[in-house]
Amino acid sequence: MTIKLDNVSKTYKDIKALDSISLTIQQGMFGILGPNGAGKTTLMRTLMALQPADDGKIVINGIDIEQRDKIRECVSYLPQEFSFYASMTVNDAMDYMALLGGISNSVTRKKLINELLAKVNLMKQKRNKFKTLSGGMKRRLGIAIALLKDPAVLIVDEPTAGLDPEERVRFRMLLSEFAKDRIVLLSTHIVGDIEHSCKHIAILNQGKIIFDGEQQQLPDEAAGKVRELEVATDELSDIQAKYYVVSIRLMATGYKVKIITDDVIGVQVMPNVEDAYLVKMSAQNKSIQFKEQDLLC
Numbered sequence: 301m302t303i304k305l306d307n308v309s310k311t312y313k314d315i316k317a318l319d320s321i322s323l324t325i326q327q328g329m330f331g332i333l334g335p336n337g338a339g340k341t342t343l344m345r346t347l348m349a350l351q352p353a354d355d356g357k358i359v360i361n362g363i364d365i366e367q368r369d370k371i372r373e374c375v376s377y378l379p380q381e382f383s384f385y386a387s388m389t390v391n392d393a394m395d396y397m398a399l400l401g402g403i404s405n406s407v408t409r410k411k412l413i414n415e416l417l418a419k420v421n422l423m424k425q426k427r428n429k430f431k432t433l434s435g436g437m438k439r440r441l442g443i444a445i446a447l448l449k450d451p452a453v454l455i456v457d458e459p460t461a462g463l464d465p466e467e468r469v470r471f472r473m474l475l476s477e478f479a480k481d482r483i484v485l486l487s488t489h490i491v492g493d494i495e496h497s498c499k500h501i502a503i504l505n506q507g508k509i510i511f512d513g514e515q516q517q518l519p520d521e522a523a524g525k526v527r528e529l530e531v532a533t534d535e536l537s538d539i540q541a542k543y544y545v546v547s548i549r550l551m552a553t554g555y556k557v558k559i560i561t562d563d564v565i566g567v568q569v570m571p572n573v574e575d576a577y578l579v580k581m582s583a584q585n586k587s588i589q590f591k592e593q594d595l596l597c
């Protein structure tokens with residue numbers, strides 16, 4: 301079970317959304333991490349054969365991406381915003397999608413639907429209308445629908461967007477379960493989405509792969525570049541202006557600030573995965589500004 305991309309490029313007018321991407325993705329969970337505009341959606345759409353690349357070669361499980369119908373048979377996609385007919389019940393939604401997918405035998409459909417709803421823990425909600433489901437339940441229904449055709453590849457966009465912490469954990473565990481016998485590709489800009497579930501990750505930035513490997517390599521590569529210092533309240537803005545700030549924690553007096561730098565200042569700390577990701581990004585894109593919600597205040 302493999303996805304192989306070889307020098308894949310895609311340009312929209314003057315924007316190179318994918319720039320000579322080469323990747324090999326094996327069975328299990330694989331994370332594609334990158335900021336907004338990195339090219340993640342373009343990559344996902346290309347892998348689903350929804351749009352062609354301009355250059356390069358993609359082969360999924362031995363099938364060339366040019367064989368679109370065959371590719372669509374083995375690749376399923378769960379979008380970030382999964383929506384359905386509001387008044388349709390969970391069971392009817394599954395039945396409708398199974399019928400559309402060509403499962404004409406009603407006994408086969410019923411058995412499959414029950415199996416999948418049990419797997420995603422939605423049996424109790426079987427007769428509930430879509431509009432009454434929580435965000436997490438909707439996403440779990442989305443997964444059950446995506447699995448109807450038993451795809452070899454499941455692509456999930458921003459897996460935990462809008463979910464509460466408990467649902468996030470449950471959803472990640474569910475995806476890990478489904479990755480035991482298929483490729484589950486997670487596309488996200490949130491490190492936490494892939495941190496505990498994906499052994500292998502690729503970081504995409506401005507259409508280029510800037511890291512491809514085991515997640516645990518990342519902190520090692522960033523070692524020596526992250527430092528922590530305590531600053532008084534009136535010094536904070538100077539530090540923010542001078543350094544690439546990763547996080548800010550409010551202390552009894554002032555703040556504890558984590559920065560990316562080669563300067564010998566404060567104390568050196570071992571980077572976590574998120575710090576290491578930001579070290580990579582800072583090396584690529586010096587002008588990135590972090591939004592306030594990205595910082596721990």
Ligand SMILES: Nc1ncnc2c1ncn2[C@@H]1O[C@H](COP(=O)(O)OP(=O)(O)OP(=O)(O)O)[C@@H](O)[C@H]1O
Binds near residue numbers: 335336337339343
């Ligand atoms: N149809 C299009 N026409 C023109 N430019 C596009 C089109 N689709 C995407 N782009 C541009 O290509 C680049 C990559 O976009 P893409 O949506 O693939 O990134 P992304 O990583 O998915 O971002 P986000 O997380 O914000 O969805 C961006 O600069 C975007 O503006």
